[in-house]
Amino acid sequence: MIRLASPDIREEDIDRLLAVIRSGDLVQGRSVEEFERAICDFAGIPNCAAVASGTAALHLALIALGIGQGDHVLVPAFTFPATANVVERVGASVVLCDVAPGSYVVTPDAVEAALSSSKDTAIKAIILVHEFGFPAEVARIAEIARRHGVKLIEDAACAMGTIADGYHPGHYSDVACMSFHPRKAITTGEGGALLSHNAALIEELKRLRNHGIRVRENGLDFTEAGLNYRLTNFQAALGIGQVHRFTDELIARKTLASHYRLRLDGIRQIGLPDNSSGHSWQSFMIVVEGVSRDLLKAQLLERGVESNLGAQALNCLSYFREKYRTDELSCPEATRLFRCGLVLPLYGKLTVSQIDVICDQVLTALA
Ligand SMILES: Cc1ncc(COP(=O)(O)O)c(C=O)c1O
Structure with missing residues (x-):
């Protein structure tokens, strides 16, 4: 049987994972940081927050960008439902945009038309999906988003290694969200990551993934209603070699x-x-x-x-x-x-x- 997908997990990856398990240092820590650095180096984007899944990444992106009740978010009609489910979960509404026949992604013209024709639905953000790794025209779509005062999130769940308009996802948008589910190009079992040039945004996302904890001189403080969307060290350890290869x-x-x-x-x-x-x-x-x-x-x-x-x-x-x-x-x-x-x-x-x-x-x- 020729399988549909098969992750490239090697003995060296399993050894790295086992070393973490033997160390007892299981929750988010050094291996997660190493994994994040490896992703930054590979993608050429300076800031990364690893999280529990691609869905968690998208959910946190919407929260950190202030998308919520009463807002509308433009989403491609052809995608995995997680892209839209997170919009519903923050209390916003989905506006669907049809995709192009051969690339399976939305075009700048379709995005422009949707934003121009939906003046009374208050579209606050676009989620651009690079479906199956195809590079959507992100530079033009980012320019359209800026002109309309709209946030841009790249759903790069399938787009590790995609080069769109000269750069990896995370370059033109506010933030890109990746998935490391076993059907994706690299896997940590479950896992995801957010990539951005905006260091303050990634810091905010790191607090949100960890209960909203902020470390102060006199101890821990909880400065926002965060979640537990952390990746474990052993999941990260499984991914490090895959990123390098x-x-x-x-x-x-x-x-x-x-x-x-x-x-x-x-x-x-x-x-x-x-x-x-x-x-x-x-x-x-x-x-x-x-x-x-x-x-x-x-x-x-x-x-x-x-x-x-x-x-x-x-x-x-x-x-x-x-x-x-x-x-x-x-x-x-x-x-x-x-x-x-x-x-x-x-x-x-x-x-x-x-x-x-x-x-x-x-x-x-x-x-
Ligand atoms: C386009 C897209 N977005 C989001 C997700 C969700 O990722 P995860 O399964 O890691 O939560 C997927 C996963 O299948 C996906 O294909």
């Missing part, structure tokens, strides 16, 4: 994605994802046309290839349908990608000949 992982993913593109190009029933040199290829999602995606997925499984649907169309999910009265037609592109998108296996340990096997099976199933 990630440049090689990225090269491997790009090579494998190019091979998929070569093999599947021109096949009538398959729409390929847009290519870009800054794509980090967390996932490779094709769009299946004229045949049932679910049938193809089942046939691939029978032939020893795991695959899965990509992301959700939020406009099609019960919560958003009921609260916002959306339907399939509200965001037709997201709906199409949700119904017809199929993610094929992609990770650094795969070989070009395994990609050939997967492509052969796809073509046989479609024949």
